[in-house]
Amino acid sequence: MNFTDAKVMDYLHAAQPSNDPVLLEMEERGAREGFPIIGPLVGRTCAAFARAIGAKRVFEMGSGFGYSTFWFARAVGAEGLVVHSEGSAVRSAEAKVYLSSAGLAERARFLVGDALDLLAEEGRSFDVVFIDVDKHQYPDAWRIACEKVRLGGVVLTDNTLWSGRVADPKAKDRDTVGARTYNELALADPRFLTTILPLRDGLTVSLRIA
Numbered sequence: 064m065n066f067t068d069a070k071v072m073d074y075l076h077a078a079q080p081s082n083d084p085v086l087l088e089m090e091e092r093g094a095r096e097g098f099p100i101i102g103p104l105v106g107r108t109c110a111a112f113a114r115a116i117g118a119k120r121v122f123e124m125g126s127g128f129g130y131s132t133f134w135f136a137r138a139v140g141a142e143g144l145v146v147h148s149e150g151s152a153v154r155s156a157e158a159k160v161y162l163s164s165a166g167l168a169e170r171a172r173f174l175v176g177d178a179l180d181l182l183a184e185e186g187r188s189f190d191v192v193f194i195d196v197d198k199h200q201y202p203d204a205w206r207i208a209c210e211k212v213r214l215g216g217v218v219l220t221d222n223t224l225w226s227g228r229v230a231d232p233k234a235k236d237r238d239t240v241g242a243r244t245y246n247e248l249a250l251a252d253p254r255f256l257t258t259i260l261p262l263r264d265g266l267t268v269s270l271r272i273a
C-alpha cells in the first residue's frame with residue numbers, strides 16, 4: 064500500500080533506484096513472488112537513519128530473505144553487525160546466500176526462531192531495532208525492543224499504517240489492532256520521540272531520548 068499519488072511514487076522510485084545487482088535481484092524476486100520486502104524507498108530511509116546515528120549494531124525482527132538486512136548491512140559498514148532473525152530456516156539460508164554474494168555476510172549473524180524471544184535473550188543493547196514481524200505481534204515486539212535500544216538509538220517499524228486500516232475505528236482484526244496499538248505504545252512512551260512517516264505502508268520511527 065502507498066499513500067502517495069501514483070505519479071509521485073513513480074518519481075520517487077525513478078529518482079532513487081537501487082544501485083546494486085543483488086539488491087535488484089531481491090526486488091525482482093519480491094515482486095515476482097508477492098513477498099513483502101520493505102522496498103527501496105523504505106530501505107533507503109532505514110539506511111539513512113542508521114547512518115545518521117552512526118549505527119554499528121542492528122537487530123532485525125522478521126528479516127525474510129534478507130532484503131532489509133542488505134540495507135542495514137551496507138549502512139553499518141565493515142565493522143558493523145546486523146542480526147538477521149527469521150522464523151523460516153529456508154529464508155534464513157537464502158538470506159545468507161544473497162548477503163554472501165553481495166560481500167556483506169561477514170557483517171551479519173543469522174538466527175532462526177521467534178524474533179521476539181531471540182531479541183529478549185540478547186545481553187547487549189543495539190543502535191537500531193527494526194521490526195517487521197507479523198503485525199499482531201507488534202505490541203509485544205515494542206515492549207522488548209524499547210528496552211534493547213540504546214539512548215540515541217532508534218526503533219524502526221514497517222507497515223504501521225497497515226494499508227490505512229489503523230485509521231478505521233471499525234477495523235478490529237488482530238493485525239490492525241496490533242499495528243494501531245504499536246503506534247499508541249510508541250507515541251505514549253516518554254523515553255522516545257516517535258513519528259509515523261506515511262511512506263509506503265507506514266514507517267514508525269522512535270528515537271530514544273531518555
Ligand SMILES: C[S@@+](CC[C@H](N)C(=O)[O-])C[C@H]1O[C@@H](n2cnc3c(N)ncnc32)[C@H](O)[C@@H]1O
Nearest residue numbers: 100101125126127130131149150177178196197
Ligand atoms: C514482511 S516479511 C520481512 C521482510 C524483510 N524485513 C524485508 O524487508 O526484506 C516478514 C518475515 O518475518 C517472519 N516472521 C514473522 N513473524 C516472525 C517472528 N515472530 N519471528 C521470526 N520471524 C517472523 C516471516 O517468516 C517473514 O519472513
